[in-house]
Amino acid sequence: MALRHAVLAALLDGEYSGYQLAKAFDVGVANFWHALPQQLYAELTKLEKEGLVAGRQVVQETRPNKRLFRVTDAGRAELEKFAAAVPKPSFIRDELLVKVQVADRIGTAPVIEQLEERASAAEAKIELLGELLRRMRGDADEEEFLRRGERIGPYLTCLRGLAFEQEHRDWCLRIAAVLKERQSTHAER
Numbered sequence: 717m718a719l720r721h722a723v724l725a726a727l728l729d730g731e732y733s734g735y736q737l738a739k740a741f742d743v744g745v746a747n748f749w750h751a752l753p754q755q756l757y758a759e760l761t762k763l764e765k766e767g768l769v770a771g772r773q774v775v776q777e778t779r780p781n782k783r784l785f786r787v788t789d790a791g792r793a794e795l796e797k798f799a800a801a802v803p804k805p806s807f808i809r810d811e812l813l814v815k816v817q818v819a820d821r822i823g824t825a826p827v828i829e830q831l832e833e834r835a836s837a838a839e840a841k842i843e844l845l846g847e848l849l850r851r852m853r854g855d856a857d858e859e860e861f862l863r864r865g866e867r868i869g870p871y872l873t874c875l876r877g878l879a880f881e882q883e884h885r886d887w888c889l890r891i892a893a894v895l896k897e898r899q900s901t902h903a904e905r
Contacts, residue, residue: 719759720768721798722749724791727769729867731784734760760785768794816891824895831892838885845878 726732726740737760738753751759763769768791771783787795812830819827852871853861862868 719749719751719755720763721795722751723756723759723763724768724787724795725869727785727787727791728795729870731772731786733774733782733784735782737785763791766790816895819895820898824899828892828895828899831888831895835885835888835892838881838888841881842878842885845874845881849874849878 722741723737726737729740732740734753734757737756741749741751741756760769760771764771764785767788769785770788771785774782774784776782812827812834815827815830849858849871852874853865856865861871865871
């Protein structure tokens with residue numbers, strides 16, 4: 717998947733400025749695609765040149781003018797083509813896993829600390845995603861929203877993000893505990 721598809725997907729919900737798009741990425745899209753604001757602005761420029769998004773200038777009296785972007789028919793067609801293509805398999809690429817792999821050879825203390833920090837960050841993300849899910853479904857319970865909700869795509873991807881963060885938190889805490897136990901066992905010898 718290219719960044720272009722993630723940007724087009726985020727813009728399906730309406731017009732966004734680059735700033736609003738970056739915020740949408742931070743909260744929702746970051747579950748499956750990470751991008752820096754500078755990358756988003758550059759991608760918006762490319763997409764506009766290709767006719768996949770249209771931008772318009774909004775004059776503001778008390779703030780600098782801003783540009784709002786929306787998906788064009790050509791952008792929708794690009795997303796339809798992307799959705800029909802067979803996806804590449806997922807894979808994990810995480811430097812923390814390399815550190816865990818070598819922890820028993822180089823020392824566990826810094827790895828334990830990083831695992832605990834990562835678990836704490838995952839916990840914060842779990843809370844954020846839980847709140848986002850509650851806002852998306854409003855007064856409906858989850859099953860009702862999934863059956864009758866107007867736009868469930870963002871909700872479903874957020875559910876995946878939540879499950880990922882929960883599993884990641886649990887894994888980090890378990891591995892930190894294993895390494896601590898091994899550390900104390902080896903210290904007793």
